[in-house]
Each structure stands twice: as structure tokens, then as C-alpha cells.
Amino acid sequence: MTQTLTHEWARFTPVQRMKRYVALMAVTLVVVWALGSIDVIWEWVWDAPIQLVDLFARMVPPDPTNLPSILEATWQTINIATIATMIAVVLSLPVAYISAQNTTPNVVCLWIGRFILVSSRSVNTIIWALLFVAIFGPGIIAGIIAIMFRSIGFLGKLLGEAIEEIDHAPIEALEACGASRFKVVMYGIVPQVMPAFFAISILRWDINLRESTVLGLVGAGGIGIILQGAIDTFQWQEVSMVLLTILALVIAGEVISSTMRKKLL
Amino acid sequence: MTTQTVWRKPPFIKSPAVRWVFYIAVAAYVIGTIATLPIDWERTAQGLTRAQRIFSGAFPPSFERSGLLISGFMESLKIAILATTLGMILSVPLAFMAARNISPKPVYLLGRGTFILARSFHPVIVAIIFVKAVGFGPLAGALTLTVYSIGFVAKLLAERIEEIDFGQVEAMRSVGASFFSTMVYAILPQIMPRLVGLGIYQLDSNLRASAVVGIVGAGGIGATLANAFGRYDYDFALAITMVIVGAILISEAVSGMIRKRMT
Amino acid sequence: MLEIKNLVKRYGKGAPVLKDLNLSVEGEQLMSIIGSSGAGKSTLLRCVNRLVEPTSGSITLNGTDFTTLGPKELRRARRRVGMVFQSFNLVDRLSVMENVQSGRLGYISTWAAVTRRYPAEDIERAFELMERVGIAQYADKRADELSGGERQRVGVVRALMQRPEILLADEPTASLDPKTSEQIMSLLRDLARELNLPVIINIHNVTEAKEYSDRIVGMRYGRIIFDDKPAALDAAQMDEIYAGTPSEDRQEMGAIA
Known part of the structure; x- marks a missing residue:
């Protein structure tokens, strides 16, 4: 049993792991870029749920x-x-x-x-x-x-x-x-x-x-x-x-x- | 013995009465609808001269205001990326909820109901509601396409979860794993390839849709197009349409290539 | 009478599949062509009605040279050559009657073909032939509902509907079980007699070929190396035709094929 402790185990080989990290990084970068540069007024974003609920409230009951x-x-x-x-x-x-x-x-x-x-x-x-x-x-x-x-x-x-x-x-x-x-x-x-x-x-x-x-x-x-x-x-x-x-x-x-x-x- | 000299192909509908009623009903519907369509023939008759004016106005396409074109397109791209990301994040739990084999009945119905609702409305309708709620611009577009992504990704992902090999889940449960580690070890590995494939497909499809929802004010290149149309800038509109078609063809090819290499 | 002279067929730039081949067939005989896979049997048969375009040489059926015909004349000429296929080649989703009548497509008007209003004598002949081969009760069934042997009978009737001057059969029994395959072979032999029709069969099963044929042609590498009565085919000649295959193996192959 003690022998097994000397075995190292990792799910992926280093190259595989590198590839996965790079892919993940790239995706994150793209998302951050999109998020950072998109032309929205952030106050409106935080306000959006309230606006939606408000709109929905005005919709009921259907006429x-x-x-x-x-x-x-x-x-x-x-x-x-x-x-x-x-x-x-x-x-x-x-x-x-x-x-x-x-x-x-x-x-x-x-x-x-x-x-x-x-x-x-x-x-x-x-x-x-x-x-x-x-x-x-x-x-x-x-x-x-x-x-x-x-x-x-x-x-x-x-x-x-x-x-x-x-x-x-x-x-x-x-x-x-x-x-x-x-x-x-x-x-x-x-x-x-x-x-x-x-x-x-x-x-x-x-x-x-x-x-x-x-x-x-x-x-x-x-x-x-x-x-x-x-x-x-x-x-x-x-x-x-x-x-x-x-x-x-x-x-x-x-x-x-x-x-x-x-x-x- | 005399041999038969008459043969008729057995009709698709056996009973002649039902067959004729069917034929007459179809004919009546087609003729009736076409005859009663509220068509303004005078206005339509002018169509050809109008078409000529539009097309002669559209050629050659004008790329003069390419700055506007590029910023519109980049906005569409950002909307598509954000909507895909958010849509995927929301779709995973929803898909688990809507999978019959792992969810209790009320949760299942709630999950399924959510994406049936999301699927039933055309993105343009969803967009127009969001535009009214949160104002013109890319935010309404991103929210719309998030809803659109959920309707598609969650549905297909839920179907994939229903197809998984349930033995693996039982194995994890039998070693005493918690609900969460069962998900991570037994289910996620089985649905991961489908999830990534759906993400790439959805990005492509959101890019297409973002060109459309812009027309009702939800930002992106669609808004640029609608503006050009509204101001009778047909040459600019043609340029925009060409860019949209080109982008769609490229993104279709790229997403197809990536998905092919993954499987 | 079918006369093939100096027939050469070459696919692309490779070695020819048929090398300067001469053959003539007349009368109501049933002739079998044997030879290992790749000997060119199937190509030879398909050259006759130009499903495969011959490279050079001439093919004459009762005075018409097939190799020089234009597209329209070729269609008229093809009506005179019936063909039966290994995998039956029926249109699965059409009824048996429609499949059988498709043998008349070269004769009837387009209107009749589209509306399925076939001439009375064609329908009569179809029922006669279907009764002769025992499939008349299936006329309105869809072709894919039939068993293999029944499907091949439809294929035979379709070819006979053309009133052909010659019948070609490309391994007609290879997709069938031994019993049905014997039934189809004896059907072809009897039809050749009854209708005064020369029949050429490509066949893998040598035992069957010897039993049912009036004449056997052995092919190897695109050449005819044996052409005689079945009785004349002995072990030495078989070895030559199927060179490379030891005779014991071959007999087993003949038995199970």
C-alpha cells in the first residue's frame, strides 16, 4: 500500500493540461473583452430586473x-x-x-x-x-x-x-x-x-x-x-x-x- | 381463365368519399385564402418600378461609412459572445432540472416549462419586450439572445442528460458520493462534449440572430441596417447585408470545422 | 444474335479490364460466365447495354451496333436488352406493379408513366408473367415487403416486360439462400426455353452453373479462356479459370456460395 504513495497521478498529461488552460484563458479573455468594451450603461443593467418585473406587473391580467x-x-x-x-x-x-x-x-x-x-x-x-x-x-x-x-x-x-x-x-x-x-x-x-x-x-x-x-x-x-x-x-x-x-x-x-x-x- | 387488363394504383386514402372531401378542402382553402388575402394590388403593381429604384440605388454598394459598419458588427459580435456565455451558464442547471431521469417531477416540469416558453417566442418578439423594459441598445440584444440560447441549449442538453448511461450514476451513489460529486463525476463527463459543441453552434447562431434583433432596436449591426433602410440609404444597406452574409458564411464554416475536429 | 468483337474496356489509365474480347451468343441458350472476382464478368455484361461505356470494339445485337448509338437511340436499343441484378435494384417504395411496369418505361408515354395509366396489354402481360413466376398476388404490395426470392422474381418480370431480345443477369442468385437461388436459376432456364430467349448469367456458383447452363464461358483477367458445354469443364480447366485457388477450396466455395 505504501508503494502507491510514490506514484504521481494527474488526470491530464502536461501538454493536455497546457492546451486546456490556453483554451480556457482565450475564452475568458474574449468574454472579458466583450464585457469591458460593450456600450451599455451599467446602472441600467442593475436596474433591468426591476424594470422587467414592473413591465410584467403591468401586463397582468391579459385584456x-x-x-x-x-x-x-x-x-x-x-x-x-x-x-x-x-x-x-x-x-x-x-x-x-x-x-x-x-x-x-x-x-x-x-x-x-x-x-x-x-x-x-x-x-x-x-x-x-x-x-x-x-x-x-x-x-x-x-x-x-x-x-x-x-x-x-x-x-x-x-x-x-x-x-x-x-x-x-x-x-x-x-x-x-x-x-x-x-x-x-x-x-x-x-x-x-x-x-x-x-x-x-x-x-x-x-x-x-x-x-x-x-x-x-x-x-x-x-x-x-x-x-x-x-x-x-x-x-x-x-x-x-x-x-x-x-x-x-x-x-x-x-x-x-x-x-x-x-x-x- | 382470363387475366386482368385493368390496374389502378391503390390510392393513398382508401375511402373515395374521404379522399374527395380532402382534395376539395385543400383546394377550397388555397383558393379561398388567396382570393381573400387583403392585398393592395395597386400598391403591389407599383412594386416593380419601386424595386428598380431600390436596386439602382443599391448598386454599387457603398462602404463609405465603413466605420459605422465595423462598430455595428463588433457590437453584434460582443452581444453574441456575452449572450452565449450567459446562456450556457444558465442552461446547465436548467438542463439538469429538465432531465426526466434525475429530477423530481415538479422540478422537471418547471425546467421544461421554462425553456418551452423561451423557445416559443421568436427572438424579435422577445427583443421588442426587452427594448421596452431596458431601453434601446446592446443590453436588450444580449438579454434577448440569452433567452434564445437557453431555449435551444437547455433543451438539447436536457435530452443528452436523459440519454446518459445511468449505471455510472448508480456506481457513484453506491460508493457514497454526494449529489454534487455525482453530478461532476458521473454526468458532466458524459455531457461535456455535447456542451462544448452546443456552445460553438450557439455562438454562430447568436451572431445570425443579433443581426435581426437589431432591427427592432436591440443594438448591433441589425440596428445599423434598419437605420440605413429607414433613411433610404440603399447602397449602404446593401453593403451591410453583404457584410452580414459574409460573416454568417465565415462563422458557419469556422463552427463547422471546429465541431468536426472535436468529434 | 449477340456478337461482341474486339471489346476493350479500360477504367481511367489503368490496365484494361477487358482485353480484346470476342464472343457470340445465339438461340435460346442459357450461357453462364464464370471466373473469379475482378475477372471482368460484370464489366462485360454492363458493356452490352452500355451501363459501362466500352473503350473500343463492337457489340452487335441482331444487326444493331450498340457502340455507335447516340443517347436517344441508345435508350431505344436498351429496351431490347433485359437485365436482372444481384441486389434486385427495385424501387423499394413503389408497388410491385409499378416496379414491373417500369420495364415498359422505354415504350410508354411520359403522361402514362406519371399518371400510372398503363396500356391494357401491358397490364395483361404483367399479370401473366407475375402468375408464371408466382407473385401475382403481391401486385399492390410495396416492393420492400417481399422476401429476397420474391424480389428477384419482380426483377425478372420487370426485365421480361421489355420483351427483350436477350436477357442479362448479373449474379442474380448471389444475394439469395441456396434453395431460392436454385428456384431462380431453373426459372431463368425455363423462361429461356419458353420465350425463345438467349440468357447470359454471371455466376459465382460453379455447381449451379454446370447444372443449369447449356454453355459455360470461363473468364480470367479480362480474357475468355474457356468456352464449351458444361460437361467439358474439368478440374484442370477450373484450376486455370480460378488460378490461385486450390481445387479443394474451390469445391467448398462452390458448395456454400
């Missing part, structure tokens, strides 16, 4: 007098999300087809497809909405187009990946039968990507439902307009009513999308 117009705006929000998802799904099909490595007709198409995907994905829905509100004026159409533009990138990317993962063997068999390119796609590729297609579309619909709730804040229709109006006029009890409605909407969306997924797949 349901405006419920009919809130529900109407909610219905509009659902429509924006659903119609935009439907159109985006259709438009994303050719994009996915040309940006999947195994189906793209040529390299030029591949790069065009990838360019569409990257530009659509990198710009957030709200920024798209800002642009389309400037073009089409405030209203639902700017919202639908904004959601659509953002969704094409998401759907196209995931669908393209699904196409890249298909089993090539049936394709070979169909080609050996003398089927044309289009028929090979219809019989060999479409059935194989069908489950992924539904799963991705449902997922995006769920996301779009959430995104549609904020479009109104930049003037692009839906429940966000009512929220913005209530906030601007300091009607906090109506604000909390709108927030509760959004919460219900989002949770309902999640329930619907998970049941659809189970039913279809």
Missing part, C-alpha cells in the same frame, strides 16, 4: 376585449405561413434538383443552384421582409414573399441532400430499361425522396409559423402588427393577450406538425 381582431390576425398569420410554404415547396424542387451533385445537368447549373441556396439561406426572413415591404409596401404580400424567399434555401438545401443520399442501384436498373431522364426521375428518385420531402416541408411549415408572428413588426402583415400597435400605445394588457395567443399558436403548430409527421411517415 381580452380585442380578442376578435387578435384571432383574425392570427388566422392571417397562419395563412401567410401556409401559402408561403406551399409556394416555396414547389419552387424549391427544381433548385434542389440542380443543386444535388448526382442529378444536376451540368456544373453551371450546380453553381447557380448553390448560389440561390446560399443567398436565400444567409438572409434572415426579417431582412427579406424589410426589403419586400420597401418594394411592395406594407402588407401581407411582402410577408408571403419574404417567408417564401427564406424557405426556398432551407427546403432546397435539405431536399438536395436527400437526393444526394438516394440508392443508385434502382436508377441503374431503370436506365437499363431504356427509360428517359424524366421517367428515371419520376420512378427512381421521386419515390425515394418522398419521405424526406414530407418531413422537410412539415418542419419548415412549423418554423414559418413562428417567423410569421414577427413579420408584422416590420409591417409585413399578420399578428405582429397588432403586437406592435399595442406596444406603441403602451396597452400592456393587450400585449400579454397577444403573447398568449402566439404561445398557443406556436404550441398548436408543433402538435399539428408532429401528428402529421407520424401519420405520413
Whole structure:
């Protein structure tokens, strides 16, 4: 037993330990730098909890007098999300087809497809909405187009990946039968990507439902307009009513999308 | 014996009545909604000329006020870093609370309820509330993204804790370890890689989101963008958008690379 | 009649996989190609319908030279060559009937293909063939619900739907258990007789090849080194074809494969 006392034990070798310290130091430095140089008034920070509690106190109880117009705006929000998802799904099909490595007709198409995907994905829905509100004026159409533009990138990317993962063997068999390119796609590729297609579309619909709730804040229709109006006029009890409605909407969306997924797949 | 000469693909919905009701319902919804959308067609019709004006105003992008651009971007970066740090710190205890296998039921429900609430609201909505509560600026942004981080990190971390090998916890308990050392020895090592991975992912995702929450006044480059849009400085707005897209692509590549090397 | 002349296939810049190969097949015979892995059996078969592009040489089926065809003509020509695959290559998520009808994709209109409104005579023929091989009751089942032997029968029916002038089978029994694999072999032999169809089979199992074939071709390193009746294949020639493998081992391989 006494022998073991001469053994030294450390969890990490010195090099490992050094690496861990360096990483930890670097993280700490970055955080300290951010904390030190950020442009905030620290009194406000200490004051923040009080302000939040105060705001919350003004929100209860929720005021349901405006419920009919809130529900109407909610219905509009659902429509924006659903119609935009439907159109985006259709438009994303050719994009996915040309940006999947195994189906793209040529390299030029591949790069065009990838360019569409990257530009659509990198710009957030709200920024798209800002642009389309400037073009089409405030209203639902700017919202639908904004959601659509953002969704094409998401759907196209995931669908393209699904196409890249298909089993090539049936394709070979169909080609050996003398089927044309289009028929090979219809019989060999479409059935194989069908489950992924539904799963991705449902997922995006769920996301779009959430995104549609904020479009109104930049003037692009839906429940966000009512929220913005209530906030601007300091009607906090109506604000909390709108927030509760959004919460219900989002949770309902999640329930619907998970049941659809189970039913279809 | 006669062989069959007719074959139809069995339909997805077997009963024809249900099938047609379904088709008609979908068609009615689509046509009905599109027809009744409150669209101002006149305003929309002007869209193309407007778009032309915007795009001709946007090209070439103007980097003249790059000082403003850089300070806006740095502010976004700081907001993202602080929100990620704070979000991670708060997510760990919350995740333990919301893991079914180690928490008592009431604590579990409290933990789960917290991040479901945090997840349900789009960051822009959270931001607008914080802006009203604590004023314009990066503080509202950092708080918003902290909430956003909790919703994501705590949820995935809780799921990871629920997947751990519980035998290790039992082993620690059997040697008489306290609750805290059980956490440190049996659970933390199992979830550490996921925690670090989530942190890197969340930093990337907070950087994206900080561009957006700025639009409603929560600081960062999003505020710069919203200002440029508001003053019809479309050339500057394009420059900002290009920087945002570039930063997102770089941060996505970097975070992807780090996560790949870690696993 | 299928006539292959001076066929060479080279992948990239490596040594050729097929070296100046000559072969002709006619009548309703069932011909087996044997040879160790890498001898070029599969490449040879895929060169016939140009799933693999031959480097040089000519392949003529009943007067049409396949090697010179453009894309559109190639599709028309491929309809005349049926192919059966080792891993069946069915579209799993489609029904058996759709898989079978996909053999007619080279003939029917795009509209008929998309709407699944197949011509009446195609449906009749599909049911006839499916009844012949014993899978008619599965017409509306999904292809992935079937067992291996049943799936290969779907593959055979799909190839026969093309009304091919020749049937190629690339190790059609290698993914099946011994009993089903014998059933598929005898099915192929009987179909060759009934439909007056030359059948070329790539096969690893020498015992099966000897039992069911009218003619055996032995390949080694991209060349044909044996071409005769099964009875003429003796131990010495087997050794040559499967050089490097002692004959005792090989017999065991033949028994279990």
C-alpha cells in the first residue's frame, strides 16, 4: 500500500493540461473583452430586473376585449405561413434538383443552384421582409414573399441532400430499361425522396409559423402588427393577450406538425 | 381463365368519399385564402418600378461609412459572445432540472416549462419586450439572445442528460458520493462534449440572430441596417447585408470545422 | 444474335479490364460466365447495354451496333436488352406493379408513366408473367415487403416486360439462400426455353452453373479462356479459370456460395 504513495497521478498529461488552460484563458479573455468594451450603461443593467418585473406587473391580467381582431390576425398569420410554404415547396424542387451533385445537368447549373441556396439561406426572413415591404409596401404580400424567399434555401438545401443520399442501384436498373431522364426521375428518385420531402416541408411549415408572428413588426402583415400597435400605445394588457395567443399558436403548430409527421411517415 | 387488363394504383386514402372531401378542402382553402388575402394590388403593381429604384440605388454598394459598419458588427459580435456565455451558464442547471431521469417531477416540469416558453417566442418578439423594459441598445440584444440560447441549449442538453448511461450514476451513489460529486463525476463527463459543441453552434447562431434583433432596436449591426433602410440609404444597406452574409458564411464554416475536429 | 468483337474496356489509365474480347451468343441458350472476382464478368455484361461505356470494339445485337448509338437511340436499343441484378435494384417504395411496369418505361408515354395509366396489354402481360413466376398476388404490395426470392422474381418480370431480345443477369442468385437461388436459376432456364430467349448469367456458383447452363464461358483477367458445354469443364480447366485457388477450396466455395 505504501508503494502507491510514490506514484504521481494527474488526470491530464502536461501538454493536455497546457492546451486546456490556453483554451480556457482565450475564452475568458474574449468574454472579458466583450464585457469591458460593450456600450451599455451599467446602472441600467442593475436596474433591468426591476424594470422587467414592473413591465410584467403591468401586463397582468391579459385584456381580452380585442380578442376578435387578435384571432383574425392570427388566422392571417397562419395563412401567410401556409401559402408561403406551399409556394416555396414547389419552387424549391427544381433548385434542389440542380443543386444535388448526382442529378444536376451540368456544373453551371450546380453553381447557380448553390448560389440561390446560399443567398436565400444567409438572409434572415426579417431582412427579406424589410426589403419586400420597401418594394411592395406594407402588407401581407411582402410577408408571403419574404417567408417564401427564406424557405426556398432551407427546403432546397435539405431536399438536395436527400437526393444526394438516394440508392443508385434502382436508377441503374431503370436506365437499363431504356427509360428517359424524366421517367428515371419520376420512378427512381421521386419515390425515394418522398419521405424526406414530407418531413422537410412539415418542419419548415412549423418554423414559418413562428417567423410569421414577427413579420408584422416590420409591417409585413399578420399578428405582429397588432403586437406592435399595442406596444406603441403602451396597452400592456393587450400585449400579454397577444403573447398568449402566439404561445398557443406556436404550441398548436408543433402538435399539428408532429401528428402529421407520424401519420405520413 | 382470363387475366386482368385493368390496374389502378391503390390510392393513398382508401375511402373515395374521404379522399374527395380532402382534395376539395385543400383546394377550397388555397383558393379561398388567396382570393381573400387583403392585398393592395395597386400598391403591389407599383412594386416593380419601386424595386428598380431600390436596386439602382443599391448598386454599387457603398462602404463609405465603413466605420459605422465595423462598430455595428463588433457590437453584434460582443452581444453574441456575452449572450452565449450567459446562456450556457444558465442552461446547465436548467438542463439538469429538465432531465426526466434525475429530477423530481415538479422540478422537471418547471425546467421544461421554462425553456418551452423561451423557445416559443421568436427572438424579435422577445427583443421588442426587452427594448421596452431596458431601453434601446446592446443590453436588450444580449438579454434577448440569452433567452434564445437557453431555449435551444437547455433543451438539447436536457435530452443528452436523459440519454446518459445511468449505471455510472448508480456506481457513484453506491460508493457514497454526494449529489454534487455525482453530478461532476458521473454526468458532466458524459455531457461535456455535447456542451462544448452546443456552445460553438450557439455562438454562430447568436451572431445570425443579433443581426435581426437589431432591427427592432436591440443594438448591433441589425440596428445599423434598419437605420440605413429607414433613411433610404440603399447602397449602404446593401453593403451591410453583404457584410452580414459574409460573416454568417465565415462563422458557419469556422463552427463547422471546429465541431468536426472535436468529434 | 449477340456478337461482341474486339471489346476493350479500360477504367481511367489503368490496365484494361477487358482485353480484346470476342464472343457470340445465339438461340435460346442459357450461357453462364464464370471466373473469379475482378475477372471482368460484370464489366462485360454492363458493356452490352452500355451501363459501362466500352473503350473500343463492337457489340452487335441482331444487326444493331450498340457502340455507335447516340443517347436517344441508345435508350431505344436498351429496351431490347433485359437485365436482372444481384441486389434486385427495385424501387423499394413503389408497388410491385409499378416496379414491373417500369420495364415498359422505354415504350410508354411520359403522361402514362406519371399518371400510372398503363396500356391494357401491358397490364395483361404483367399479370401473366407475375402468375408464371408466382407473385401475382403481391401486385399492390410495396416492393420492400417481399422476401429476397420474391424480389428477384419482380426483377425478372420487370426485365421480361421489355420483351427483350436477350436477357442479362448479373449474379442474380448471389444475394439469395441456396434453395431460392436454385428456384431462380431453373426459372431463368425455363423462361429461356419458353420465350425463345438467349440468357447470359454471371455466376459465382460453379455447381449451379454446370447444372443449369447449356454453355459455360470461363473468364480470367479480362480474357475468355474457356468456352464449351458444361460437361467439358474439368478440374484442370477450373484450376486455370480460378488460378490461385486450390481445387479443394474451390469445391467448398462452390458448395456454400
